[in-house]
Amino acid sequence: MRNALAIARKEMLLYFTTPIAYVVFFATAFIGAFFFLSLTSEFQRRSMQFMQFGSPEGMGWLNLTDMVAAPLILNMGVIFIFVVPFLTMRLLAEERRQRTMELLMTAPIRSIEIVAGKYLGVLAMLAVLVALTAIFPMLLDTYGTGASGGGAIEWQTVGAALAGLFLCGAAFAAIGLFVSALTESQVVAALITFLVLLLTWVVGWKAADAEGAWRAVLEHLSSVQHLVAFGRGIVDLRDLVYFLSLVVLGLFLTHRAIEARRWA
Amino acid sequence: MIEVSQLTKRYRDLVAIEDLSFIVEKGEILGFLGPNGAGKSTTMRILTGFQPATSGTAKVAGFDVFEHPLEVKRRVGYLPEIPPLYPDMTIAAYLRFVAEIKGVPRGQRAGEVERVASLAQVSHVMDRLIANVSKGYKQRVGIAQALIGSPDVLILDEPTVGLDPSQILEVRDLIRSLAGKHTVILSTHILQEVVATCERVLIIAGGRRVAHEKLSELQERHPGKSLDEIFLDLTSATRTAAPARPAAAA
Numbered sequence: 001m002r003n004a005l006a007i008a009r010k011e012m013l014l015y016f017t018t019p020i021a022y023v024v025f026f027a028t029a030f031i032g033a034f035f036f037l038s039l040t041s042e043f044q045r046r047s048m049q050f051m052q053f054g055s056p057e058g059m060g061w062l063n064l065t066d067m068v069a070a071p072l073i074l075n076m077g078v079i080f081i082f083v084v085p086f087l088t089m090r091l092l093a094e095e096r097r098q099r100t101m102e103l104l105m106t107a108p109i110r111s112i113e114i115v116a117g118k119y120l121g122v123l124a125m126l127a128v129l130v131a132l133t134a135i136f137p138m139l140l141d142t143y144g145t146g147a148s149g150g151g152a153i154e155w156q157t158v159g160a161a162l163a164g165l166f167l168c169g170a171a172f173a174a175i176g177l178f179v180s181a182l183t184e185s186q187v188v189a190a191l192i193t194f195l196v197l198l199l200t201w202v203v204g205w206k207a208a209d210a211e212g213a214w215r216a217v218l219e220h221l222s223s224v225q226h227l228v229a230f231g232r233g234i235v236d237l238r239d240l241v242y243f244l245s246l247v248v249l250g251l252f253l254t255h256r257a258i259e260a261r262r263w264a
Numbered sequence: 265m266i267e268v269s270q271l272t273k274r275y276r277d278l279v280a281i282e283d284l285s286f287i288v289e290k291g292e293i294l295g296f297l298g299p300n301g302a303g304k305s306t307t308m309r310i311l312t313g314f315q316p317a318t319s320g321t322a323k324v325a326g327f328d329v330f331e332h333p334l335e336v337k338r339r340v341g342y343l344p345e346i347p348p349l350y351p352d353m354t355i356a357a358y359l360r361f362v363a364e365i366k367g368v369p370r371g372q373r374a375g376e377v378e379r380v381a382s383l384a385q386v387s388h389v390m391d392r393l394i395a396n397v398s399k400g401y402k403q404r405v406g407i408a409q410a411l412i413g414s415p416d417v418l419i420l421d422e423p424t425v426g427l428d429p430s431q432i433l434e435v436r437d438l439i440r441s442l443a444g445k446h447t448v449i450l451s452t453h454i455l456q457e458v459v460a461t462c463e464r465v466l467i468i469a470g471g472r473r474v475a476h477e478k479l480s481e482l483q484e485r486h487p488g489k490s491l492d493e494i495f496l497d498l499t500s501a502t503r504t505a506a507p508a509r510p511a512a513a514a
Contacts, residue, residue, distance in 0.1 A: 006364035010350075017352045017393075103348035103409070106312040107365040108337040262315055 003109040007117025011091070012124055020090070021125065024083055028076070028129050035075045036136045039068045064144050065154040069137040070231040073161040076133050077227045080169045081197040087125050088176025089190035091118045092258070097184045101261075111258045115251055119177055126169040130162055157233030164230025167243040168223060172197050174250025181257035197223070265290040265417060265447040266311065271320035273306050273471075280306040281471040283320070288464075290416075291444045295462030295479075296451040299499050303471040304451045305345050308419050311449070312342040324417055338367065341415035343423055347406025351395035355386055355405050358394060359412065366413045376412060383438060384408035399426040407435065418448045424457060436460050455491045469499040 015021040047062055095101040104114050137158045144152030176193040183189050204222030207215050219225055226239040266288040273280040281303035288294045298304050309315040311322055313333040321328060327335040350358055359377040368376050381387045384404045389397055394405065403426045410418055423439070424432045439461050442448055450462060458465055458479065465482060467475040475482060475498055479491075486494045 003365055003367075006361065010353075010361050013357060014350065014352055098348070098350065099344065099346045100348040100350060102309075102314055102342075102344045103362070104365070105314050106337055106340065106342045107362070108334045108367055109365055110334070 001113075001116075003107075003113040004116040004120060007104075007109075007114060008120035008124065011118060011121025014090070015087075015121070015125060018090075020086060024086055024125070025128065025132065028079065028083060029132050031079050032072065032076060032133055032136060035072050036068070036139075039072055040140075043067045063154075064140045064152045065137075065157050068140060069153055069158045070161050070233075072136055073133060073158070073165050074224070074227055074231045076129075077165055077168050077224055078201065080129075080165070080172055081201055082194070083129070084122075084126075084169060084172040084176050084197065085190040085193035087122050088173055088180050088193060089186040090180070091122070091177055092180040092254070093183050093186050093189045096261075097186075105262070112255055114258065115177070115255050118254075119173065119251060122173040122177065123170060126166060126173060129169065130166045133165065134158075134162055154233070157231075160233045160235050161231045163235070164227050164239070164243075167230075167240070168227050171223065171243040171246035171250070174247045174254075176250075178250045178254045178257065181254045181261075200224075265292075265325060266449070267321075267323040268307075268311070269321055271307070271310060271322055272318045273303070273310060273315070274318045279471050281468070284468065284471070284473055285320075286466055286473065286476050288447055288449060290447055292464060293439065293443050293448040293450060293462045295458035295465040296449050296468075297453075297455070297458060297465055297495060298451075298468040300453075302468045302499070304468065305421055307468070308342070308344075308421050308449065308451060312340050312419055313337050314342075339416045341410035341412065341418045343406045343410040343418075343420045345421045347402055347409070349394045349402055349405060349409075352393065354391050354393055355381070355397070355401075356390040358405065359390075359408060362409045363412050368413050380408040380411040383411055385434065400428060400431055403427055404431070404435075407438070414446075416447060418442065418446050420448065421451045422453070423450065424452070424454065432457075455495060459491060467495065467498055474498045 043062070043064065046067070050062060092101075095104065105111070137153050141151050141153040141155075172193075175196055176189070179193045179196065180186075180189040183192075200221065200223040203218055204225045207218035207222060207225075210218050220238075220242070223242075226242045229236050229239050266286075268287070269285045271284045272282055284303070284307065296304055296307070306315070310317045311324065311329060313329050313336050316330060321330070323329065324336045325339050327339075329336050350361075353361070356377065359381060360373060363373045363376050378387070381390060384407045386401060386404050386408055389401060394402065397405075403423070407420070407423055410420065420439070424435050427435060436457065439448060439450060450457070452458065462479065464478050465475065466473065477485075482494060483489075483491070486497070489497070
């Protein structure tokens with residue numbers, strides 16, 4: 001565990017000495033702000049409409065949590081499809097290309113600790129990205145008021161959504177780590193990871209056309225579909241199992257890939 | 265300290281080393297010679313636990329490399345052919361990281377990093393990024409990295425590549441000063457280096473051992489010849505031949 005933390009710290013250091021951390025933080029904050037602005041102006045337009053037509057029941061379901069905060073967090077899940085490959089591409093591909101894998105593999109540490117350290121490093125970066133996303137609902141909570149007075153944000157719902165976002169990112173990162181173990185090229189690692197993550201998103205579109213069992217299977221495979229329930233404030237065991245099994249599978253395959261390379 | 269017996273490594277249809285056996289006593293500096301592609305780096309990678317062997321055994325300090333890899337890795341400092349450096353780290357941060365993964369206790373890390381940095385003479389460039397220092401410094405950081413934790417066994421794959429003549433002399437002095445306390449395997453193409461630093465030589469060619477004895481004995485067996493000539497004679501058989509195939513070798 002101590003060795004895994006040493007590697008995680010090294011990964012964090014490298015994220016910040018290379019421009020990757022800054023670019024990823026900037027991109028996430030910028031795109032988040034863009035979504036935030038368009039969602040709040042849409043909210044404003046709707047509430048003006050309802051007020052004009054005097055529709056009290058409309059005003060009842062119009063709230064900042066379901067109209068702004070939750071959709072924003074779901075959108076960030078899609079943004080993670082673009083961002084996570086940049087965080088994971090370097091992890092093992094670069095160790096191999098720079099021949100530093102030889103240092104890690106001849107140090108008195110297990111390869112499982114290498115995998116754990118690398119993964120913890122990405123998780124720390126993901127935690128920062130989720131924290132950046134959390135700033136937007138915090139702004140709403142500070143400056144807005146709820147329909148019945150009090151805070152504008154239902155924190156249980158937003159908290160579940162943020163936890164879901166983190167889990168979704170964690171699953172993506174495990175896939176990215178595995179892909180990074182397969183190649184020496186960062187660009188190839190990023191592109192293949194992006195492709196796989198994109199596939200887990202668009203497979204949900206096909207579900208709409210499919211019928212019967214296929215529909216259920218395709219819906220279950222869709223990563224964004226599983227995030228949607230978290231956005232409603234529902235933490236379903238099925239969604240947890242989906243993300244966690246991706247994490248376990250990704251880490252297991254990464255470990256296998258590292259071991260297999262030694263025997264080649 | 266190091267016992268290798270009947271070690272064989274095959275890569276698909278290529279035999280890298282074949283039935284290699286040798287022993288290195290504690291405190292000895294062994295010069296490991298051979299033409300390019302003779303299997304030197306492969307042997308070293310097996311001894312450090314980086315790669316498994318196809319058959320045969322290798323033991324370091326009594327521990328089998330395959331069965332107790334962590335015990336072996338704790339006792340071995342290794343400088344690979346290409347120094348394993350992170351270009352985006354400073355030398356200080358890099359050495360600290362290596363000290364951490366080699367299990368140097370927290371309280372001793374700073375002192376240990378300082379010690380190896382001064383041995384390898386990189387103390388004055390500790391805050392520079394590795395990407396920005398010359399090849400000679402990179403090589404010396406690689407040597408410093410191998411010395412961290414003062415391991416019983418040092419395995420150095422061509423440690424003087426890329427150094428200028430005065431640095432080569434310094435590194436040779438450093439290696440000589442390690443004798444007695446550390447067991448060293450030193451691979452090189454430079455024959456003078458062996459004369460300057462080693463007592464015993466192990467020469468391999470085409471993955472097989474062609475000589476393993478004291479330097480003085482080697483010269484007695486081939487009277488009137490320089491070490492260069494002896495080396496060329498011993499390795500000439502494989503020099504022109506294509507790499508051995510398992511079918512041919514079996």
